[in-house]
Amino acid sequence: MTVTLADVAARAQVSPATVSRVLNGNYPVAASTRERVLRAVDELDYVLNGPASALAAATSDLVGILVNDIADPFFGIMASAIQLEIGGPGGRAGGERLAVVCNTGGSPERELTYLTLLQRQRAAAVVLTGGAVEDAPHAAAVAAKLRKLADAGTRVVLCGRPPASDTGAIALTFDNRGGGRELTEHLIGLGHRRLGYIAGPQERTTTRHRLEGHRAALEAHGIQEDPRWTVYGRYDRQSGYEATLELLRRDPSLTAVVAANDSVALGACAALRDSGLRIPDDVSVAGFDDLPFSIDAVPSLTTVRLPLSEAGARAGRIAMGREEPPPGGIATIRGELMVRGSSGGPRG
Amino acid sequence: MTVTLADVAARAQVSPATVSRVLNGNYPVAASTRERVLRAVDELDYVLNGPASALAAATSDLVGILVNDIADPFFGIMASAIQLEIGGPGGRAGGERLAVVCNTGGSPERELTYLTLLQRQRAAAVVLTGGAVEDAPHAAAVAAKLRKLADAGTRVVLCGRPPASDTGAIALTFDNRGGGRELTEHLIGLGHRRLGYIAGPQERTTTRHRLEGHRAALEAHGIQEDPRWTVYGRYDRQSGYEATLELLRRDPSLTAVVAANDSVALGACAALRDSGLRIPDDVSVAGFDDLPFSIDAVPSLTTVRLPLSEAGARAGRIAMGREEPPPGGIATIRGELMVRGSSGGPRG
DNA sequence: TATCGGATAGAAAGCGCTTGCTGTGACGCT
């Protein structure tokens, strides 16, 4: 039925071992023999049996990429960059590895299960993207899993995620706190004193860090924060829309709204517009991430650019062992403030 | 070093066979024994060796999802929906399958290589999303590969892709032609007579079908198309921007621009704005797909909604054998015209 | 009480590949 190594060997009049070596190309094989084998492979249309090979060699060519939400370009862009470096066919790397993207949907359980699945497959490497959940038991469970993976020889890289100590994982972290701070300082510099903040899900590290940056900026400028000014939500447009209406209801005198990310900011813009407010004349809006669509918003969005592609590429290279990990296994990647049309001085 | 089935068996004082049966749960095992085994599994922190299991059972729990561009929400949304149905952890399905999304970047070679990789892994199913490339040799190669996969027992589903005859693949196709036609008829109905068209990459089926629909509408209404009115490009914003400037250069009297998809339309809007033209007062714009951000454009985008989530979910279910394939193995999914603010009557 | 059949558990044969070790000529050196 299916063609096996042995069939190829028989056809090429060599031993299975030789065929294997030709295919893996890590052992001297005479040119003439190699050619004969290759011809047989071709003629028989032979396809290597991945599981068998993985079993025998105790390694596989699978690389896992965990993302929170594959429909969100934030993750899509990183995943794309990682995958390009991992290899996959046509990527920059030589070997053909199967880079697989796993969608956790932000659920801790699914994250854990995917890690187990990847462990089960004896993945060569795993890259986890996006913020982590701050639930202690879960964090411990993930850390334990990561350590186990690392012990088993799987390279583990965190991309845009806080370091997980004691796990042997390399971490490329985004400076969310610094970015948040810079963004809010920009608004304060424009003269804003009453700023609403639309945060992401409460339990995520990214949410907390960005918010901390925001608050640090307020504090540094002697602005007493009003608890009414913060609303938690999800990282999507609708959440931004609803949260903005809520903010407006709580305090109509706000002159600026800082959003947890660009999608949320877009929702905020829509809500403001629907409320008859002009941007930035009545209310300034700021986002985070600088996703491609942000520049197309009207007015274009002031935001903090995160080098998603670059970070992903680097994570991918490290995962493949093609780049030295940063000293200490941790690198912090800074964002860049992008001042655009959605922010301006407050009215009056 | 690593814990194996045998270790668990030893600890539970049973044979490896019994442990395997407990884990796979398809053979009668006494409750007390089962419990003992499960406890041993837990205590030893045993993780099944995927490759070994796949080898012995001659099947794997991998499901491949091929997408053109993972950074594009069009694919992200479909992939997400597919994955949810495939199972993956926490999905609707019971079994834990590893749904992996593979990013072809629109490259035929990578598409082919990924298919081989999946074949190598003995994937349980494969879902191909997005339009195909019209290059004959490549199409034949893909068809051959799909047939081989199907023969090997892998379920193959095409989602948003034209049928591939003789391959045993189930196809859920988007009615791009019909959608394109409807969209253009809407504009014609508003009074437009000079319509520019920004197409996608020339060699893609999706590009051709949408354009054919557009032209069919023109013809049906006795509008003689001017070759200058069509510009080919890529499916991204920048391409839309550039193409629009080109269209404006070629014929400044255009009163409407139809874009190959929403991203392109957004670029078109930006270009028009930058050229001092108002939307829709001076020029109407229309997109395709109705991605989430389309409603946030200013003005919001008239477009054709494609039920990406629904289609993806259905493809996923079919791939898992949980839904009957459509009669004949082919289903056409229609889009729905969404009339919004970016289209209006021509000036004058 | 002798016999059966159902319910479990085990033994063992692979699944298809990799790889350490063992030949085996051919070559170059002294």
Next chain:
DNA sequence: AGCGTCACAGCAAGCGCTTTCTATCCGATA
């Protein structure tokens, strides 16, 4: 001429699991 050295090629032992076939134990049946 004799012998160490290479460059290759093959043997065979697994890798860790599944699954067929067989053995065993028991209560049930006649």
